[in-house]
Structures are given as C-alpha cells and as structure tokens.
Amino acid sequence: xxxxxxxxxxxxxxxxxxxxxxxxxxxxxxxxxxxxxxxxxxxxxxxxxxxxxxxxxxxxxxxxxxxxxxxxxxxxxxxxxxxxxxxxxxxxxxxxxxxxxxxxxxxxxxxxxxxx
Amino acid sequence: xxxxxxxxxxxxxxxxxxxxxxxxxxxxxxxxxxxxxxxxxxxxxxxxxxxxxxxxxxxxxxxxxxxxxxxxxxxxxxxxxxxxxxxxxxxxxxxxxxxxxxxxxxxxxxxxxxxx
Numbered sequence: 524x525x526x527x528x529x530x531x532x533x534x535x536x537x538x539x540x541x542x543x544x545x546x547x548x549x550x551x552x553x554x555x556x557x558x559x560x561x562x563x564x565x566x567x568x569x570x571x572x573x574x575x576x577x578x579x580x581x582x583x584x585x586x587x588x589x590x591x592x593x594x595x596x597x598x599x600x601x602x603x604x605x606x607x608x609x610x611x612x613x614x615x616x617x618x619x620x621x622x623x624x625x626x627x628x629x630x631x632x633x634x635x636x637x638x639x
Numbered sequence: 640x641x642x643x644x645x646x647x648x649x650x651x652x653x654x655x656x657x658x659x660x661x662x663x664x665x666x667x668x669x670x671x672x673x674x675x676x677x678x679x680x681x682x683x684x685x686x687x688x689x690x691x692x693x694x695x696x697x698x699x700x701x702x703x704x705x706x707x708x709x710x711x712x713x714x715x716x717x718x719x720x721x722x723x724x725x726x727x728x729x730x731x732x733x734x735x736x737x738x739x740x741x742x743x744x745x746x747x748x749x750x751x752x753x754x755x
Contacts, residue, residue: 525683525685525686532682564747565643565745565746565747566745568742568743613682613684615684625672625691627674627686627689628686628743629686630676630683630685630686632681632682632683633682633683635682
C-alpha cells in the first residue's frame with residue numbers, strides 16, 4: 524500500500540461516453556501527477572499539479588481534462604476518447620522541494636482503460 | 640535523444656541467485672537523481688531505490704543495490720537472492736534537479752522472470 528488510491532481499477536467505455544478517473548493520496552504531498560502507460564512505451568507524463576496549480580501539460584489532447592480540487596485529490600475527466608487512448612493511467616504524488624532531485628514519486632495501482 | 644535506456648527487454652534468473660538489470664542515462668545536469676521502480680502484474684509502480692548524483696556510495700535497500708558508475712552514466716540495479724515474488728517489470732528513471740517537478744524520465748523497462 525503506497526498511500527495513493529486510484530478508482531476505478533478497470534474501465535471500459537465507448538467513444539462517446541464521459542467518465543472520470545479519481546486519485547487520492549494520503550501522504551500529505553504537495554504535488555500530483557497523471558501518467559499514461561501504453562504497451563512497450565515509456566511512461567508518458569500527462570499533467571502535473573503542484574500546490575493545486577497545474578504546472579505542466581505535455582501537449583495532451585483536450586479530450587483529457589484534469590482537475591485538482593485540493594492537494595489530496597486529482598481527477599482525470601475523459602470524453603470522446605479514441606481506441607488508441609486505451610492504456611494504463613497511473614497517478615502519482617510527491618513532496619516537491621525546489622531544485623532537489625530526490626523527490627520520490629509514489630504511484631497508485633492505476634486504472635486500466637479500454638476504449639471501444 | 641533517450642534520457643534513459645534499458646537494453647534488456649527480458650531477463651531470467653534462478654531463484655536465490657543474483658541478477659543485474661542494466662540502465663544507462665543521458666544528462667548534462669550535474670545534479671540529478673536515479674530511481675528504480677518495480678511494477679508487478681497488478682499495475683502498481685513500487686519505488687525501490689534512489690541514487691543521487693553526488694552520493695559517494697552506492698545505494699542499498701535490503702536485497703536491492705544500485706551499481707552507480709557516474710563516468711559511464713550507468714545505474715544498474717542488482718537484486719540479490721532472487722525470490723519468486725521478484726518477477727515483475729522493472730523501470731529505471733531519472734530526474735534532473737534544474738527542471739523541477741515535471742521531468743521524471745522513465746526507460747522502457749525490463750521484465751524479470753524468476754525461475755523456481
């Protein structure tokens with residue numbers, strides 16, 4: 524148990540559906556992340572929130588919309604997805620300090636998303 | 640250019656033997672951190688071990704040790720006395736201090752299988 528909980532664990536949705544992924548961290552961290560993990564590709568950073576402000580959006584399509592209402596919760600809202608968006612979506616959190624390389628990211632178990 | 644390279648897509652090791660998983664990295668930042676994560680089939684990314692670029696000694700955590708060769712830019716993970724539960728994907732990652740929270744770069748991973 525890493526202290527980062529993701530729900531649901533599995534999700535199947537059609538291309539016209541709207542769904543949301545939820546992440547909650549119980550570690551008192553001040554930064555949260557969404558990653559996409561596709562087969563045989565490195566983890567791709569999608570969004571970063573630090574102190575509840577979005578600081579990074581790595582050119583993610585607008586059909587993915589993040590929300591961070593407070594430092595413990597992170598959502599990823601999904602709409603009109605494509606089959607190539609099927610992947611494992613991982614949430615992580617860390618305690619960020621400026622310029623310090625050791626800020627360890629702790630991950631949840633992920634949501635395995637299938638888009639039909 | 641790839642920041643992190645893991646050249647072994649798959650490795651096999653006999654139970655109770657030691658195994659080395661390779662990782663090379665590329666950075667011009669003098670301050671950086673190197674991480675290893677384990678991902679079992681359940682999906683959760685589990686933090687294993689950290690090595691800072693200025694650390695004088697190789698990091699160790701229980702059965703895990705990191706063979707850090709700075710001049711060669713390599714950070715190989717050594718698992719001693721392998722157990723069946725060590726079968727998983729293993730990812731090497733790097734963070735450069737100067738760029739802050741959004742730049743944890745991952746390799747493509749190595750799948751380790753422990754043979755009874």
